[in-house]
Amino acid sequence: MNIETQQFGTLEFEESALLTFAGGILGFENFTRYLLIDQDEVAPLRWFQPIDDPALAFTVIDPLLFFPDYRVSLGGEDRQALQLAKGEEPLVLALVTIPEDPAAMTANLLGPLVINPVTRLGKQLVLHDSGYPVRARLISDETIASQTPPVTV
Amino acid sequence: MIGEDIEVVVLEIKGDSVKIGLKAPRDIPVYRQEIYLEIKAENERAAQAAAAAAKSTSAVPSAGALLKQALKKPPVPPEKPAPEKK
Numbered sequence: 001m002n003i004e005t006q007q008f009g010t011l012e013f014e015e016s017a018l019l020t021f022a023g024g025i026l027g028f029e030n031f032t033r034y035l036l037i038d039q040d041e042v043a044p045l046r047w048f049q050p051i052d053d054p055a056l057a058f059t060v061i062d063p064l065l066f067f068p069d070y071r072v073s074l075g076g077e078d079r080q081a082l083q084l085a086k087g088e089e090p091l092v093l094a095l096v097t098i099p100e101d102p103a104a105m106t107a108n109l110l111g112p113l114v115i116n117p118v119t120r121l122g123k124q125l126v127l128h129d130s131g132y133p134v135r136a137r138l139i140s141d142e143t144i145a146s147q148t149p150p151v152t153v
Numbered sequence: 154m155i156g157e158d159i160e161v162v163v164l165e166i167k168g169d170s171v172k173i174g175l176k177a178p179r180d181i182p183v184y185r186q187e188i189y190l191e192i193k194a195e196n197e198r199a200a201q202a203a204a205a206a207a208k209s210t211s212a213v214p215s216a217g218a219l220l221k222q223a224l225k226k227p228p229v230p231p232e233k234p235a236p237e238k239k
Contacts, residue, residue, distance in 0.1 A: 006204075025196055026189060026192045026193040026196050027193040027194075027196045027197045027200075028196060028200070041213075041214040041217060042213045042214050042216070042217035043217055043221065044217065044220050044221060044224065045213060045216060045217045045220065055204065056200050056203065056204065057203050057204075058196075058199055058200060058203055059199070059203060059213060059216070061220070065220075065224060066220075066223075066224075095195070095196065095199050096199065096216075097195065097198050097199040097202050098199075098202050098203065098212060098213060098216045099202055100205075100212075102212055102213075102215050102216035102219055103219055105216050105219075108192065108195050108196075108199070110188065110191065110192055110195075111192035111195065111196070124192070124196075126184070126188055126189060126192060128184050128185070128188055134191050134192060134195045135195065138220060138223070139219055139220065139223050
């Protein structure tokens, strides 16, 4: 398959690479198929490209890189939606909003994306009562200062 | 009642506004719509920002570079070698 994207020009991909978000993501309920695209220039950010609107492109990040204590708990319904087997954990990604000043970019920790890497089914979770912010600064003096050094494994 | 478990209760009637509560068993989550709206608005903001960034081509890579740099910061400041005394 291939699509014309604003970001990457013609994008060729295997159908098996598609991620299916059956309910879309909030506000984009009709966009159910996405590609996760890695590009060295933007790493550690990754592109989250909706197939149904090639003019759009989201950016996501592994939230644990910047928020080592971040935890996402999945309900039974969520596990079912992703067809996660017992003991399996999903890939967790946070959508990143990049404003004009990139240093002010924020990650959405309140509504993370969870993906079953095996079934390639995904969903945007809504972490009610988690207290996680919808806009968590990724780069700020505060984050850098308060970040407890992760233990190297 | 909604189904067998959920009860709608009128908490207060004041003028022309009515406060309504829900009584539901613990295992049925009752969510506030604001949270959904907040995430929806942020998704839209992210999409818009991405569209704007795509036009300038450098915005996302420079955001990535900033993050890369932040991650590179050594978690523990490197120890200064003790000055050797002779």
